[in-house]
Amino acid sequence: MTDPRFFVDSWDPAYGASFEAAGGGPAAPSSAQVDADAELPAVDWRAIGPRAGVRAPDVVLLVDGVRRIDASVWTAEDDGTSFPGLAASYAAGVVRCDLERGAAQLAGARVGRGLFTASPSAADVVAGSVRYPVHRVSGTGELNKLPAAVQGPLTALEVEVSGAARTDGDLLVVDGPLRNRRQLPRTLGYIKTQHSQYLDARLTTVVTGLAAGERSPVFKLGTAWGGWSWYLRLPVALGAPWAGIVRMECSAELGIDEAVGLADLSLVTLPRFASTPYKDPRAPQNLIPIAGLERRLRSLLGDARLLHRVLTAAARARR
Amino acid sequence: MTDDGIDGPGEVVGRVLGTADATPLQFWTAVSPGSYLQLDDVVVTRRELPDREPVTIAGVVTHVRARHEGAQFDSDVFAIADGTLPAQVQEAAEVTTTRVDPELYVPPSPGAVVHRAEGDARARALHFDRMERRIPMGMGRDGVPVYLNADFLDGSRGAHVSISGISGVATKTSFATFLLYSVFRSGVLGGDAVNAKALIFNVKGEDLLFLDHPNTRLDDATRASYAKLGLVAGAFPDVRVYAPPRVGDSSGTPDVSSRLTGVDSFYWTLSEFCADRLLPYVFADADDERQQYTMVVHSVAAHLARHAQPADGGVSIDGVRLGSYADLVDHVVEQLNDDETRSDWAGSAVGLGTVNAFARRLIGSKKDLSRLIRGDLATRRPHSINTAESAQVTVVDLHNLPDRAQRFVVGVTLKSEFERKEKSGTAKPLLFVVLDELNKYAPREGSSPIKEVLLDIAERGRSLGVILVGAQQTASEVERRIVTNSAIRVVGRLDPAEASRPEYGFLPPAQRQRALLAKPGTMFVNQPDIPVPLCLEFPFPAWATRVSEAGRAPSETLRSLTQSVDPFAVVGSGGGTSDDDIPF
Numbered sequence: 001m002t003d004p005r006f007f008v009d010s011w012d013p014a015y016g017a018s019f020e021a022a023g024g025g026p027a028a029p030s031s032a033q034v035d036a037d038a039e040l041p042a043v044d045w046r047a048i049g050p051r052a053g054v055r056a057p058d059v060v061l062l063v064d065g066v067r068r069i070d071a072s073v074w075t076a077e078d079d080g081t082s083f084p085g086l087a088a089s090y091a092a093g094v095v096r097c098d099l100e101r102g103a104a105q106l107a108g109a110r111v112g113r114g115l116f117t118a119s120p121s122a123a124d125v126v127a128g129s130v131r132y133p134v135h136r137v138s139g140t141g142e143l144n145k146l147p148a149a150v151q152g153p154l155t156a157l158e159v160e161v162s163g164a165a166r167t168d169g170d171l172l173v174v175d176g177p178l179r180n181r182r183q184l185p186r187t188l189g190y191i192k193t194q195h196s197q198y199l200d201a202r203l204t205t206v207v208t209g210l211a212a213g214e215r216s217p218v219f220k221l222g223t224a225w226g227g228w229s230w231y232l233r234l235p236v237a238l239g240a241p242w243a244g245i246v247r248m249e250c251s252a253e254l255g256i257d258e259a260v261g262l263a264d265l266s267l268v269t270l271p272r273f274a275s276t277p278y279k280d281p282r283a284p285q286n287l288i289p290i291a292g293l294e295r296r297l298r299s300l301l302g303d304a305r306l307l308h309r310v311l312t313a314a315a316r317a318r319r
Numbered sequence: 320m321t322d323d324g325i326d327g328p329g330e331v332v333g334r335v336l337g338t339a340d341a342t343p344l345q346f347w348t349a350v351s352p353g354s355y356l357q358l359d360d361v362v363v364t365r366r367e368l369p370d371r372e373p374v375t376i377a378g379v380v381t382h383v384r385a386r387h388e389g390a391q392f393d394s395d396v397f398a399i400a401d402g403t404l405p406a407q408v409q410e411a412a413e414v415t416t417t418r419v420d421p422e423l424y425v426p427p428s429p430g431a432v433v434h435r436a437e438g439d440a441r442a443r444a445l446h447f448d449r450m451e452r453r454i455p456m457g458m459g460r461d462g463v464p465v466y467l468n469a470d471f472l473d474g475s476r477g478a479h480v481s482i483s484g485i486s487g488v489a490t491k492t493s494f495a496t497f498l499l500y501s502v503f504r505s506g507v508l509g510g511d512a513v514n515a516k517a518l519i520f521n522v523k524g525e526d527l528l529f530l531d532h533p534n535t536r537l538d539d540a541t542r543a544s545y546a547k548l549g550l551v552a553g554a555f556p557d558v559r560v561y562a563p564p565r566v567g568d569s570s571g572t573p574d575v576s577s578r579l580t581g582v583d584s585f586y587w588t589l590s591e592f593c594a595d596r597l598l599p600y601v602f603a604d605a606d607d608e609r610q611q612y613t614m615v616v617h618s619v620a621a622h623l624a625r626h627a628q629p630a631d632g633g634v635s636i637d638g639v640r641l642g643s644y645a646d647l648v649d650h651v652v653e654q655l656n657d658d659e660t661r662s663d664w665a666g667s668a669v670g671l672g673t674v675n676a677f678a679r680r681l682i683g684s685k686k687d688l689s690r691l692i693r694g695d696l697a698t699r700r701p702h703s704i705n706t707a708e709s710a711q712v713t714v715v716d717l718h719n720l721p722d723r724a725q726r727f728v729v730g731v732t733l734k735s736e737f738e739r740k741e742k743s744g745t746a747k748p749l750l751f752v753v754l755d756e757l758n759k760y761a762p763r764e765g766s767s768p769i770k771e772v773l774l775d776i777a778e779r780g781r782s783l784g785v786i787l788v789g790a791q792q793t794a795s796e797v798e799r800r801i802v803t804n805s806a807i808r809v810v811g812r813l814d815p816a817e818a819s820r821p822e823y824g825f826l827p828p829a830q831r832q833r834a835l836l837a838k839p840g841t842m843f844v845n846q847p848d849i850p851v852p853l854c855l856e857f858p859f860p861a862w863a864t865r866v867s868e869a870g871r872a873p874s875e876t877l878r879s880l881t882q883s884v885d886p887f888a889v890v891g892s893g894g895g896t897s898d899d900d901i902p903f
Contacts, residue, residue: 095405104398104405273403279392292389292404 006085006122008312009072026242030196033222036203038256039263040217045206047214049267056269057171058100061107062289063162064175065092065154066297070307072143073315075119084143085117087125087132087311088150091297092157094165095289097273104289107165110157111300116149117141127314130307155179171269175290179225182251188266189227189249192285194242198229207231208241215267218259220252227252228259232267234274234284244274244284328363328440332356335364336411337429343376343416346426348433350410356380358833359460359854361436361444362414364427375420376427377436377444379851381829382413415827415851418444446848452507455548456498456844457857464548465855467498467807468848469507474746477806477847478781481757481797482790483823484811490839491790491811492526493864495519495753497857498788502751503711504550514748516706518736520729521716522755528578529863530712531558533870537861544858552861554873559710561585563720563728564690571696574719577866585715586702587731589634589647589694593627596620597692599768600730601684601723611670612677618666619651619677633694644692645685652678687723704732706750707739722759729760730769737776737785746784752776757789758796770798777804794822808845810852812837826852 036042067090075083093109115125115132118141125132137149159181162172171186178189198221199207207216215232229249236244250262274284280291332354336347348364350356363377387399389406398404414433420443436444441463447453453466471477480498482491499517502508508515521527533554545552562573564584573584587597598620602613627634633642637654641647654660655674665674696702706713715732717725733752740750754760754773761773776787777800789805791797795817802808808825813834817823823831825845830852834843840859845852863869 097402097405099402102400102402104402106405106407272401279395288398288403289405292406295391296389296405 005076005318006315007074008315026194026197030198034198035220038218038220045203047210049214051264054264054268059170060097061094061170061172063094063158064290064293065158066294067150068301071311083117083119086146087115089113089301090154091300092161093293093297094161095293097289108161110161112157116146127310191247213271218263230263235271236284246285329435329437331432332435333433335427335429335431341426343424343426345415348412356412361441362433363436363440364431364433366425366427374423377418378414378416380412381415381827385410417851454501454507457855465853471806474781478786479805480788480807481802481805482809483794486792488812494842495788517712517751518706519714519753521714525577526864527714528560529869530555531873532863534863534868535870536868541859554862555712557711560714562716566690585704586691586693590629592692593623596624597731600727611673615665615677622664642694644689648681648685687721733772740783740785749784751786753788755790757791761798761801763798777801793817795820810834810843
């Protein structure tokens with residue numbers, strides 16, 4: 001028997017590590033270096049409203065990806081040891097919102113699957129028409145480190161689908177930080193949950209004091225993936241200080257003027273996509289097109305119970 | 320489209336859904352983008368089986384729906400229309416199976432390709448290929464003819480038609496006459512069509528009096544649709560119209576106002592009334608039938624048959640000459656009131672109250688029936704309705720008659736026709752009887768002589784070649800045995816309350832809903848061959864349905880005019896008759 005053996009954890013993978021980050025405001029202060037004087041001197045920081053004459057682009061592309069652990073597996077090595085692994089499905093898609101025509105379409109979607117493990121002997125899992133190629137994780141590959149490994153292929157997939165849907169004059173909004181997508185033109189990163197507190201207490205009060213449809217001045221983050229960044233508040237019934245606040249970022253390679261231009265553009269574009277609380281528990285930050293896209297992508301992932309069953313059957317077949 | 324119809328029955332319109340149960344008798348089809356399916360479209364799909372030939376499943380679309388996939392809330396439609404929420408419009412159609420071939424009842428597999436059935440595949444799906452004789456009934460929604468199996472009309476395997484629908488909108492009579500036209504002119508009955516007869520009772524207006532007049536509103540489009548059905552658009556060639564005599568007119572001229580030529584009057588002479596025992600038909604009220612006095616009716620009828628002697632148009636009873644129906648009634652009542660003669664007429668065991676109940680009703684009938692039962696007209700003059708000696712289509716005009724007289728005419732005419740067919744003993748030639756307002760003549764409750772005749776026709780008419788084409792607003796009010804004996808059930812626009820009654824159980828729920836909206840000319844026809852009623856539109860009548868549409872009268876009619884006219888009047892008018900100047 002050449003196929004390496006593996007076992008599927010009978011526990012529902014949902015009991016394992018969660019991908020969903022907790023909401024609320026930023027928990028920990030960040031050590032990142034912040035240049036707050038880019039647009040306005042830090043002493044002059046104030047809320048900025050929509051700039052007159054700035055129009056939302058006709059076409060807005062929104063990119064998002066979803067991932068799901070279909071099963072946790074354990075490999076059986078020849079020497080009797082065992083490595084944990086994750087059989088995960090992930091999908092990336094792009095919604096093309098043609099605001100002029102009033103049509104939001106799925107402009108492209110790709111589904112990938114993978115078996116993420118550090119096991120040196122693991123091979124692709126093929127179960128019927130479903131294939132989980134091996135993504136070998138470096139290091140010891142503990143179970144709680146594996147979910148982060150899914151992000152890499154997913155981001156690559158997102159870049160792939162978003163590149164295919166671009167047209168001139170559009171605006172690409174990427175769900176999450178830009179990371180390695182900074183070279184894409186007219187692209188905004190959209191960070192809906194605030195984990196780190198980048199600004200000092202005085203500037204933070206400017207952010208928490210934003211009215212709906214206002215933004216903070218553009219500042220520069222000095223982290224490895226850093227770039228121009230600003231906060232804006234989506235339409236929301238005023239409540240908690242961080243309610244409806246999202247952080248936007250764009251490529252650090254742009255000049256400050258271009259960054260400010262994108263910031264103004266985001267202020268006239270994004271509020272109309274804000275979702276309503278009774279429809280979406282993550283409202284208003286979880287934008288309507290993104291929510292719709294995630295639903296579509298999740299349905300493209302396939303039925304979780306079915307895939308779990310298929311994996312279990314495949315594991316049994318190798319025994 | 321290939322000849323075998325399986326490999327390429329028509330364009331691909333979608334695939335069988337997997338999110339709803341697919342069953343052998345009903346399944347859902349997702350419609351491919353860029354295609355559409357409408358109600359009544361015929362589709363076909365195929366199921367491969369491991370050890371035998373594939374099963375072809377054909378059906379009719381009974382429901383279609385479109386929805387936004389990806390929307391969760393009703394208000395999401397605004398976000399979708401606004402261009403912020405991605406969603407997909409997906410149409411799906413419910414298909415009710417009409418045919419499984421070979422008969423192996425397996426469900427179609429989800430994902431199987433569904434084709435629109437065209438040509439032979441459509442004919443197979445609707446069982447038209449199994450019909451040896453097909454009578455065109457009209458066009459389906461797809462603009463292709465739909466057929467009626469003649470076997471279920473002419474009595475070979477079934478007979479009788481029941482047409483229901485709201486008055487005025489449902490076009491029941493028009494459909495009945497179109498069906499007759501199709502039967503007579505499509506050549507389906509072969510040689511029998513020549514001798515087949517139709518007896519039509521005209522109950523409302525003078526609508527049916529112009530069957531032999533071409534319709535002036537007939538246009539090329541209508542002609543083309545007749546041609547598509549294999550028919551020639553035209554009027555009925557051979558029609559004879561009967562109307563009752565005018566009230567108070569001693570010469571017995573027919574009581575019609577719009578049609579002035581080629582109408583004969585019909586009546587019964589007093590001697591026929593007595594000899595044929597027509598008295599019970601005077602008392603055709605269903606409710607009254609439960610009364611005691613029916614004994615008296617039959618006993619008086621027997622007495623009249625025994626003792627009445629024909630006497631120069633009228634009758635003579637016990638030496639008294641009676642010259643009119645009123646005289647007859649008066650004489651009978653007088654005899655019944657006389658203690659000495661009462662027992663001769665009414666029998667001995669009848670109470671005075673019963674006799675009086677009979678007398679009261681008999682007197683009440685004088686006004687209605689005296690124009691129909693005559694003692695003052697020449698006996699040799701043709702006056703009876705006899706389809707065997709009449710034209711192919713005999714129209715009996717009842718619309719001027721009061722209710723009681725209508726029942727009398729229908730009851731007596733049907734009785735004599737049915738008895739004549741009974742005597743002849745063969746089913747051919749066929750006799751089609753078109754009767755509107757069947758609920759009046761054969762109501763669900765009670766019994767009456769007319770209802771007995773109609774029941775007889777419904778139950779035995781099939782073997783005797785009498786085909787009842789009954790129309791009514793509400794099938795639920797018609798005697799159940801008549802409705803159940805009808806092989807073919809037709810529904811036009813229905814009243815909402817009526818549509819929910821069990822009499823329309825043959826309509827699937829979606830069609831029941833649609834019957835509430837059916838526009839004039841749209842009918843749902845259920846025939847035993849096909850498990851789903853077919854929705855069809857029949858073409859505009861090629862014959863006149865009212866005087867304003869009537870074209871030139873056929874020459875036969877004009878000839879009958881000159882023949883029926885009093886020769887002296889022609890001489891007296893000097894310049895002969897013109898169409899406009901009719902001398903009666």
